Every structure is written in structure tokens, then in C-alpha cells.
Amino acid sequence: MPTESAGEYAPVQSRARSFYGRYERKEDLEHQTHFCPGCGHGIVHKMIARAIDDLGVQDRTIMVGPVGCGVFTYYYFDVGNVQAAHGRAPAVATAIKRSRPESIVIGYQGDGDLSAIGAAEILHAANRGENITVVFVNNAIYSMTGGQAAPTTLVGMKSTTTPNGRNAATEGYPLHVCELLSTLQAPAYIERVGLGDNKQIWQAARAIRRALANQVHGLGFSLIEVLSPCPTIWKMTPVEAQRWVRGVMENEFRLGVFCDRTNERAVSADLRPVTPDPALDDLPRILGVARERLPGSEAQAFTPGREIDLEVRIAGFGGQGVLLLGEVLAEAGLDAGLEVSWLPSYGPEMRSGTSNCHVRLSRHAIDSPLVASPVVLVAMNEPSLRKFDRSVRSGGWVIYNGREFPADCARDGLNVLARPFTELADELGEKRAANMVMLGALLEITGVLPQASIDHALARLVKNPRWVELDQRALARGRELYQGSREG
Amino acid sequence: MTEADKPGQKQDRGRLCIDGEECKGCGLCIEACPPRVIAMSEPLNHYGYRTAIYAGAGCTGCGVCFMACPEPGAITVYRLVNAPGPGARSAQVAVEEASACAGS
Incomplete structure (x- = not known):
């Protein structure tokens, strides 16, 4: 043992406090790093x-x-x-x-x-x-x-x-x-x-x-x-x-x-100009939205009684307006005071590549913007239908842009509205409005959003008044199509 | 007890403690040590590495080996902080700790 003459030793170099004492690694390796010797x-x-x-x-x-x-x-x-x-x-x-x-x-x-x-x-x-x-x-x-x-x-x-x-x-x-x-x-x-x-x-x-x-x-x-x-x-x-x-x-x-x-x-000090963070009250002005349209404001136009948790997948070729369709839906949901998410997913091509988006509308906070099992699938062409039709929930809907719904895609518990939406839009004067005709049908089927919210969303997202007018007609046409299918 | 602790001998300025389970035997501390008081063990630890061991005397407490060592806590370096004198009871704890460790 040290004698009375021993001086005191204190640690001067030891494991830093910023390291864990044990590592959450495989058993038996909890006190060894994964590095090779001498790394x-x-x-x-x-x-x-x-x-x-x-x-x-x-x-x-x-x-x-x-x-x-x-x-x-x-x-x-x-x-x-x-x-x-x-x-x-x-x-x-x-x-x-x-x-x-x-x-x-x-x-x-x-x-x-x-x-x-x-x-x-x-x-x-x-x-x-x-x-x-x-x-x-x-x-x-x-x-x-x-x-x-x-x-x-x-x-x-x-x-x-x-x-x-x-x-x-x-x-x-x-x-x-x-x-x-x-x-x-x-x-x-x-x-x-x-x-x-x-x-x-x-x-x-x-x-x-x-x-x-x-x-x-x-x-x-x-x-x-x-x-x-x-x-x-x-x-x-x-x-x-x-x-x-x-x-x-x-x-x-x-x-x-x-x-x-x-x-x-x-x-x-810091070179970056110091701009104070905007106050919450400034956000409506910065974002260009009227205060009464904000979620949670008193002016919420939309108060139906039932629970809402709408999960939609919209798919088609790039250029068909797939993403815009989803955006209008999400924007209208926001306007109606719902929680919404819109997640685009597309390839690198600007035209003719595949494109799809996930939209969720809910009364509750949305955990994930991914829609793996949609309630409604909007398929703007056959490849998109074949890619996603199996994922649609039982009791859900497929809105398909085609005269005939492929027989091998049909199954029990799957509701289908198949119409040649592109041709119908062409009759309205612009075949690119097919997305809005399909959106009209979707709105009519689900009934989750008031028309006023759709109007506000269109006004925000579509800048050209001629297109707003055309889109309104296309939406009405889509609603008619669904009503007609129920009567017929 | 190590050589340095024997009565009558001058106490080392430093002490070294090497954790034989954390050391991977890379040998960088042996290369780095200015007074050359670290060696490689003959026996393997249970991971199969030969590990660095302190010779038991001659450490100056410089801390160079600690900085050269890639493992977070394989080496702990102690340094003599107060003048030797009677009644340094608290010192025993640190010394015993260092001795026990160096022998492992």
C-alpha cells in the first residue's frame, strides 16, 4: 500500500462526459466502438x-x-x-x-x-x-x-x-x-x-x-x-x-x-442581416390568405357531423394535372378547416412520365402523409390503375379515366366510376380539364368538402380567370356524371 | 503495489490505467508514449486482441497516449497533483484505483 508520503493522483485524461458510458450496440460489444484498431x-x-x-x-x-x-x-x-x-x-x-x-x-x-x-x-x-x-x-x-x-x-x-x-x-x-x-x-x-x-x-x-x-x-x-x-x-x-x-x-x-x-x-458578429422571425399574426398576410379562412378561425364554413379521414391516391401521366388535382383537394380541405397533407411523387420527366400524389384530409392531426391504402383512387390512365388498384381499401372507390373498366381489375367491395373523362373534358372545350372533371366526381362521391372551399382553392391555385371558369364547369360536369351514374 | 509505491523511491508524476476490454491493441499509444512505459500484452483479451499494458512505473502523466488512443475510455491518465507529505489519506483512493487498474 502507498505510504504516508504518497501524493495524490487525480485523473487528467479520461473518457469525455459527452460519450455514453455504454453503447447501444450488439450484446457483448457495448463497451467497444465499431472502429477497427488504430482508426x-x-x-x-x-x-x-x-x-x-x-x-x-x-x-x-x-x-x-x-x-x-x-x-x-x-x-x-x-x-x-x-x-x-x-x-x-x-x-x-x-x-x-x-x-x-x-x-x-x-x-x-x-x-x-x-x-x-x-x-x-x-x-x-x-x-x-x-x-x-x-x-x-x-x-x-x-x-x-x-x-x-x-x-x-x-x-x-x-x-x-x-x-x-x-x-x-x-x-x-x-x-x-x-x-x-x-x-x-x-x-x-x-x-x-x-x-x-x-x-x-x-x-x-x-x-x-x-x-x-x-x-x-x-x-x-x-x-x-x-x-x-x-x-x-x-x-x-x-x-x-x-x-x-x-x-x-x-x-x-x-x-x-x-x-x-x-x-x-x-x-x-454574424454577417447575415437580422430579420426578426415573423409573428404568428403576420403569417396570413405573408401567405396571402384571408384571416377568416384560416383553420381554427370562427369563419369555418364546414361543419358536417360525420368523421372525416379521407385518403386519396391520384395517379396518371405527367402533364395530366395529377398534382394540381391533389393540390386543389388539399387546399380546399385546408380552407374547410381540416388537417391536410399533399405528397407528390413523380419521376424526372416533365411530360409523359408517371406521376402520382397522396392526399389526406382529416379532422385529426395527420401522422403520415403517405397513403398506402387509399379510400379513393383517381387513375388517369390504365397503367396507373393497374399499379394501384389492388391497394384500394374494400368499400373504396376507383375513379378511372376510361370507357371500360378492365374486367380483371374488378373485385367485390370495389366501387368503380369509369368514364372517358378526357373526352368529356374535350367536349367542354379543353381536354386538359379532365383532372377537374374527375375531381368533381370525387367531391360528389365523398361529399366531404363544401363548394365554397373548392371555389377558394381554385381561386388561389389557378391564376388565369379563363381556366377558373373552365375548371368550374368541369367540376360541375364531374358531379353530374356521378349523379347520373347513380340514377342510371 | 507497483515498484514506484515502494517506500524510499521517488513517486512517479503520473499513472496510467488501461482498460483491457476496451483496448484493441492498435499500439498507437506505445508509439506515442514519450517515456516508453507502455508495452503490448502477451495474452489475448476475450475479443482476441493483445492489449496495451502499463509497465507499472515511469509515467509522467503527460496524457499523450490518451490523445493518440482511438478508444474513448481505454486509457485514463492520472497525475500527481499535490506535494507528497504525511496525512495524504484521500490520495490513497486514487492511487489504489490506478494501481488496481494498471494491473488488470
Whole structure:
């Protein structure tokens, strides 16, 4: 045992408070990270956690994780966590920071994530000068997927996609993200550091702490690029990999500060003009809606007694007015004081591609805008009918744009209104109004919305008075069609 | 008890505790340690890794190994904070903790 002369030992370096004590991983792995031995991610994680601890911001920090080996930030950091789609961390971080300005938002990205698929995101987030901190872990390769070449792969470096080594003539040169971003005017602080030896590691820790402090002080966009070893994919021992960072990578990616506007920012604070958030009372004016039409206002025109939970799927070719049909329906529902959702889903084509949208109208808050099992399917052509007819609920309706309803689509419990709506619209003077004829039929079938709400919705969404008039006639025609079908 | 605790010897400025279950044996701490007082174990831990072990004496408490280590809590570094003297009872807790840990 220590004698009486023993001095006191106190921990000076230990697990950061911003790490969980145990990780929600597989059984038996709860106290081990998923990183390979010697992985640079672990070191960078520790630097970030330490910086969060030192700045006392754990309770308001939100990490945005990447796709790649760094994906599991949420296993380790005891802070808010969001995992973004590949390369989209800066966009997600922007949204978080803007909607919760008091939060400290850290984007964590690898080189495949940031410099390849997410190159545009980081460029524009930096160019907007978002007040976020980005930690960019560069190991010159796609590691998680097994070692494909990244934009940062060194010339001559072998990877699974450059088996003879990266050739500048065909694969270009390594992308220097810090140099690129430092040409922009908005970023506050950009530095490249390495994990090649003790000295570099200490500098990296200082840089990450500083980048985080910049955000705490509201100075603007900070990015720290960390040259990080990947022993597994580089096929080296951890120590060899560390030396490779120092001896080889560093020659291509120069370490240092590329941009530091923190002093001038500290004086001028945020460059962004401070416009106060609009008050709730201003919203009707900004959105151009009359106050009495707002949901919850006393002027709600619509008070039928029955429960409403209408789920509609509208599908057709692009250009048939599928999305507008849904929009009018949702807008009218909003006007009538209902909860609504409208979710478009369409391909890249402007014309002739498939297009569909999900619309929900309900008296209660809507949990998901997806309509997997519609009550009403509006199918503007046969492929759309065949794609969705099986999903219609029993007792539901199919409004089909066609003279004959395909016999093999018919089933018990399925109500069908099949009419050549395009031709009928043509008779009204414009075949593109077929969507409104179908909407008229839908409104008549469901009876959930008053005509006044439809009128208001049309007036808001259709700018041309000639079209409003035509659409009104088309809606009336659709209502007649359904009434006629009941009588006939 | 380690060598450094024996009466009459000068107390080390630092102490090291390595968690043999969290360590993956990458060896970066061995490379990083300025006084070279970390070695690799012969036996494997139950994950099958050889792990870093503290030689038991000579730590300066610099903390370099901690920063070089990729694992969040595999290494804890202690430093001697008050002058040695009689009656340092509270010190025993920290010392025992460090000793127990270093031996694991």
C-alpha cells in the first residue's frame, strides 16, 4: 500500500462526459466502438467529445452523422443525433441550426461523403456561411464499402476501382477541399490538420476545439479537415498508417490554416442581416390568405357531423394535372378547416412520365402523409390503375379515366366510376380539364368538402380567370356524371 | 503495489490505467508514449486482441497516449497533483484505483 508520503493522483485524461458510458450496440460489444484498431475516427471522436465538454455545450449539441464508417455517431455521443443521407449532412445541419439557432450543430463527414456525393452540399453551406462546425475526416479512400477510389485518393494510390493506381489522366487529381472552400468569402475558419504524430494530434485537437468555439461565439462556418489513417483499407499496421499520414498524405494535402476571418467576425458578429422571425399574426398576410379562412378561425364554413379521414391516391401521366388535382383537394380541405397533407411523387420527366400524389384530409392531426391504402383512387390512365388498384381499401372507390373498366381489375367491395373523362373534358372545350372533371366526381362521391372551399382553392391555385371558369364547369360536369351514374 | 509505491523511491508524476476490454491493441499509444512505459500484452483479451499494458512505473502523466488512443475510455491518465507529505489519506483512493487498474 502507498505510504504516508504518497501524493495524490487525480485523473487528467479520461473518457469525455459527452460519450455514453455504454453503447447501444450488439450484446457483448457495448463497451467497444465499431472502429477497427488504430482508426482515425476514434481519435477525432475523442477530440470532438473533449471540445464539447470543455465548452460546456453538451446539452445543446446536435451531431449530424454521415454515411460511411463514421455513421454511428449516435452510438457514442451523448448529445442530440441525426443521421443524414449520404453527403447531405451540411443541408441537414443547416436546417437544424436555422430552426434551433441556440443549438450547437456539428457535421461529421468522411471524404467520400463530403467531397464526392456531398460536394455540392458542403460548397453551398460554406458559401452561405452557415454557423455550423464541420469535421471532415479524410482518409483518401472509401473505406466502409471496401476501398474504392474517392476524389481525395492520391495519384498512384491503388484502390479497388483504380487497381493500377489512380491515374490523373483518367481519374483526375486529388480534390483539395480546404483550398477550394477557402476561395469563398463566407467561411470563418478552415484548417487542415493530421493525425500523423503526437504534435499533429495535439494541433488537431486544438483546431477542432476552436472550430466549435467559433460556432458558440456565432462567428460562422468552420471546417476542419483531418488527415486520418485507415489501417484496414490501406493494408498497413496502425503505426505504419500513422506514418503514412505524416510522410505521404501530408505532402499532397498541406496542413495549415487556409482561412481565418474570426477576428473580423468577432467585431461584426454574424454577417447575415437580422430579420426578426415573423409573428404568428403576420403569417396570413405573408401567405396571402384571408384571416377568416384560416383553420381554427370562427369563419369555418364546414361543419358536417360525420368523421372525416379521407385518403386519396391520384395517379396518371405527367402533364395530366395529377398534382394540381391533389393540390386543389388539399387546399380546399385546408380552407374547410381540416388537417391536410399533399405528397407528390413523380419521376424526372416533365411530360409523359408517371406521376402520382397522396392526399389526406382529416379532422385529426395527420401522422403520415403517405397513403398506402387509399379510400379513393383517381387513375388517369390504365397503367396507373393497374399499379394501384389492388391497394384500394374494400368499400373504396376507383375513379378511372376510361370507357371500360378492365374486367380483371374488378373485385367485390370495389366501387368503380369509369368514364372517358378526357373526352368529356374535350367536349367542354379543353381536354386538359379532365383532372377537374374527375375531381368533381370525387367531391360528389365523398361529399366531404363544401363548394365554397373548392371555389377558394381554385381561386388561389389557378391564376388565369379563363381556366377558373373552365375548371368550374368541369367540376360541375364531374358531379353530374356521378349523379347520373347513380340514377342510371 | 507497483515498484514506484515502494517506500524510499521517488513517486512517479503520473499513472496510467488501461482498460483491457476496451483496448484493441492498435499500439498507437506505445508509439506515442514519450517515456516508453507502455508495452503490448502477451495474452489475448476475450475479443482476441493483445492489449496495451502499463509497465507499472515511469509515467509522467503527460496524457499523450490518451490523445493518440482511438478508444474513448481505454486509457485514463492520472497525475500527481499535490506535494507528497504525511496525512495524504484521500490520495490513497486514487492511487489504489490506478494501481488496481494498471494491473488488470
